[in-house]
Amino acid sequence: MAGKTVGVLALQGDYERHMRALEAVGAHAVEVRTAAEMAAADALVLPGGESTTMLKLLHREGLFEPLKAFGESKPIFGTCAGAILLATHVTSPEQESLGLMDIGVQRNAYGRQLDSRVVSLPSELGDLEAVFIRAPIIRSVGPGVKVLATYNNDPVLAEQGRHLVATFHPELTSDSRVHAYFLSKL
Amino acid sequence: MILNEQYRLKVGLAEMLKGGVIMDVVTPEQAIIAERAGACAVMALERVPSDIRRDGGVARMSHISLIRGIMEAVSIPVMAKARIGHFVEARVLEALEVDYIDESEVLTPADEENHIDKRDFKVPFVCGARNLGEALRRIGEGAAMIRTKGEAGSGNIVEAVRHMRTIVKEMRQLTVLGPEELMAEAKKHQAPFELIEWVAKHGKLPVPNFSAGGVATPADAALVMQLGAEAVFVGSGIFKSENPELFAKAVVKATTYYKDPMKVMEACEEIGESKAMVGLEISKIAEGELMQTRGW
Numbered sequence: 384m385a386g387k388t389v390g391v392l393a394l395q396g397d398y399e400r401h402m403r404a405l406e407a408v409g410a411h412a413v414e415v416r417t418a419a420e421m422a423a424a425d426a427l428v429l430p431g432g433e434s435t436t437m438l439k440l441l442h443r444e445g446l447f448e449p450l451k452a453f454g455e456s457k458p459i460f461g462t463c464a465g466a467i468l469l470a471t472h473v474t475s476p477e478q479e480s481l482g483l484m485d486i487g488v489q490r491n492a493y494g495r496q497l498d499s500r501v502v503s504l505p506s507e508l509g510d511l512e513a514v515f516i517r518a519p520i521i522r523s524v525g526p527g528v529k530v531l532a533t534y535n536n537d538p539v540l541a542e543q544g545r546h547l548v549a550t551f552h553p554e555l556t557s558d559s560r561v562h563a564y565f566l567s568k569l
Numbered sequence: 570m571i572l573n574e575q576y577r578l579k580v581g582l583a584e585m586l587k588g589g590v591i592m593d594v595v596t597p598e599q600a601i602i603a604e605r606a607g608a609c610a611v612m613a614l615e616r617v618p619s620d621i622r623r624d625g626g627v628a629r630m631s632h633i634s635l636i637r638g639i640m641e642a643v644s645i646p647v648m649a650k651a652r653i654g655h656f657v658e659a660r661v662l663e664a665l666e667v668d669y670i671d672e673s674e675v676l677t678p679a680d681e682e683n684h685i686d687k688r689d690f691k692v693p694f695v696c697g698a699r700n701l702g703e704a705l706r707r708i709g710e711g712a713a714m715i716r717t718k719g720e721a722g723s724g725n726i727v728e729a730v731r732h733m734r735t736i737v738k739e740m741r742q743l744t745v746l747g748p749e750e751l752m753a754e755a756k757k758h759q760a761p762f763e764l765i766e767w768v769a770k771h772g773k774l775p776v777p778n779f780s781a782g783g784v785a786t787p788a789d790a791a792l793v794m795q796l797g798a799e800a801v802f803v804g805s806g807i808f809k810s811e812n813p814e815l816f817a818k819a820v821v822k823a824t825t826y827y828k829d830p831m832k833v834m835e836a837c838e839e840i841g842e843s844k845a846m847v848g849l850e851i852s853k854i855a856e857g858e859l860m861q862t863r864g865w
Contacts, residue, residue, distance in 0.1 A: 394825050395609055397584040416826060432585050432609065433645050439607040440825055443818075463585075476644060490644060496668040497691055499578045516581045517646065517668070555581050 387569050390415035390424030392450075394440040396432020396464060400554040401562075408563045418449045426458040426569050429465025431516070431552050434490065437464060438479060447481075454483040458545035460565040466548035467519050474522070484543045485525025488550075492520035504551070506532030506540055508560050513539065513551035521550060542568075579693030579713035582646065582668065583777040586610055586714075586800050590790065590821050591779070593617050593804040595635075597642035603807070606817030610646040610668070612802070613639040618675045618722030619805035619846065622858065628676045630658040633665060640667070648695070653864045654680025663692040669714070671695050672707075674863035675721045675804070684864060687711030697781065699732045699861055701739035701768070702758030706865075708776055709761040715774055717798070718861040719782020722805050724848030726792065728861060729783045733796045736778065743769040782861065785810070785845045787823030787836035794827035809846035816840055 389405050391398045393414035405412040405428070415421050427450075429437070441447040453459070454469070461469040461484075470480045472487040480488075493499070496517055504513040508531065521538040524530060532540035539550045540561070545568050553561035589609025594600040600611045615631040616624065630651050640647045646668035651658035653672055658679075662670050672685055674697050687694040688711035697718035698704035704715045717736060719729030743754060743765065751769055755762040767775050780798035784790050785806040793801060801824050810816040819836040826832030856862075 393588065395588040395607075397587055399587065400584060416829070432587070433589060435604060435645060436589055436607045436609045436821070439605070440821070443607075443822070495666045496578075496582055496646065496693065497663075497666050499582065501574045501578060514577065514581055516578065516585060552581065555577070555584065 387411065387425040387566075388413055388423060389426045389428060389566070390421060391428045391430060392437070392465075395436045396430040397552070397554060398430045398432075401428045401430050401462075404554045404559050404562045405566075408559045408566055410562075410566055417444070418446060421446065421449055421453055424457075426460070426565070427453060428565075429459060429461040429468050430554070431463035431465065434464040434467040435478065437468060451481050451483070454481060454546065458547070458565065458568045459483060460547045460562075462549045462552055462554060463516065463518055466521070466550055469546060469548055471525075472523070484541075484546050484548055485528055486521050486538075486541065486548065487523035488519045489522050490519050491517050493518055502534060504532055504534060504539065508532075508540075508564055511553070511561065512556050512558060514555045515551045518550045521548075575691065576711075576713065580776050582693055583695075583714040586646070586779075587777060588825060589800050590817075590824050591648065591800065591802045592807050592817060593802075594639060594808070597638045599808055599813070600639045600643045600647075602814055603817055604643045604645050606814060607821035608645060608817065609800070610648060611639065611643060612648045612650065612671065612804075613667070614650055617805040617808060618860070619724070619809055620722075621675060622722045622860075630655070630662065630676070633661070636662075636665060636667065650676055651685070652676040653678040654683050654685060656685045659685050659690065659694075663690055667692065669693050669695055672712075673697065674718060674860045678863050684710055695779070697861075697864065698736065700735045700758075702760045703865065704736060704774060704778070705758065705760035705764040705768070708764055708774070712776065714777050714779060716779040716781040716802055719780065719784075720851055720854070721782045721860045723783050723851060723854070724785040724805060724809070724846040725851055726783045726785070726789045727851060729780050729793055730796065732782075732861075733780055733793055733798060736774075737797045740768050740772055740774070744772045784820070785848060787819040787833060787840070790820045791823045791827040791833045794824055800824070805846055810843065811845075812840065812843035815843055816845070
């Protein structure tokens with residue numbers, strides 16, 4: 384992992400919190416807003432935020448295809464909105480996605496902000512504190528997907544090969560085990 | 570400061586809005602235009618601030634049917650405004666399940682002495698501030714997001730710049746002081762001591778700090794971002810411009826790429842020849858009609 388650069392997609396959202404979390408586990412983190420910045424990274428994080436906003440900017444700035452190509456060979460970790468972008472199928476409402484992970488995701492599936500919550504979550508990485516904010520729910524997983532944690536029987540942390548998704552926000556806690564786990568994939 | 574679970578969730582949603590643009594909308598159609606342009610949230614209200622200013626009279630919380638219509642039209646978070654101190658309007662908005670409440674100086678204050686005790690609510694609040702003391706008093710009351718007030722509905726960025734510069738400067742000044750000097754600062758700023766200590770240690774507010782009140786162009790948005798704003802509220806600037814769709818997209822782009830002059834230039838170019846909203850010179854606004862002096 385030494386000398387590796389992890390880019391954080393910085394079009395919108397809590398990218399700064401991911402930068403801090405990555406640096407806390409010893410990664411060299413850089414903000415990514417252009418194709419050139421993306422190409423210089425060894426792995427990428429798609430942060431929490433509004434997936435519609437990110438999707439629009441990805442298209443308008445010509446980053447959608449480069450991001451898809453990036454994911455064909457390098458690891459991507461998506462949280463919340465980032466997980467929505469990585470999915471193969473998105474509902475409520477239906478929207479385009481990168482199709483890099485074989486999961487179906489329903490947006491804002493717990494309800495509105497009043498239904499946001501913090502829960503203690505047993506996972507393959509140990510007990511985690513999971514912060515859900517207007518979170519999506521993973522409604523289906525393909526055969527290649529390994530579920531690392533569930534909440535109310537729905538997968539909330541999952542991986543497929545080099546990629547990792549969380550429907551909660553490990554970057555909003557001081558516990559960096561999920562970020563450390565992602566770096567172990569590099 | 571007690572960063573309990575509830576408070577972390579409130580601040581958490583503000584974190585998700587960072588780097589984005591929150592747009593004032595008065596109809597579901599406008600909300601859809603805003604969402605398509607890339608807004609990260611919308612503020613549902615009956616009249617944009619420049620119309621409130623023009624019409625005069627008492628400005629109150631919007632009709633429920635209007636806010637509900639907007640909530641049904643888009644998938645991004647929906648905020649709504651309550652009058653300063655009007656905790657019943659706030660309870661109504663909470664019952665409606667809006668995602669954020671703006672206790673706003675744009676509406677006519679209901680209480681000239683007291684703001685809402687926001688700690689007691691499950692829904693998060695954003696409040697306006699013109700200086701550090703005002704920001705910390707609102708956080709002390711439980712606000713989970715601060716926005717500089719600027720002068721709403723003016724289309725003039727000068728007040729937004731003044732307020733952002735003031736807050737950033739006052740925070741920076743605290744960071745070089747010794748612990749024995751901080752109580753005097755708490756007295757000077759009329760702010761809770763614990764929050765003064767927090768700012769002195771971290772050099773920033775304990776909640777996200779956004780900008781509002783006067784953004785009318787993509788360059789305005791990039792300006793307040795460079796001055797330290799973490800996201801931008803645009804009120805009248807989008808739907809009072811000649812081409813709201815173009816302006817909305819261009820402001821989103823300039824906010825994301827605020828550090829990159831080439832990209833901000835592209836954003837300025839995207840609006841073509843269409844005109845920004847007509848602005849007001851602040852000195853021409855009668856003192857009693859200034860919105861920023863409402864609340865304290």
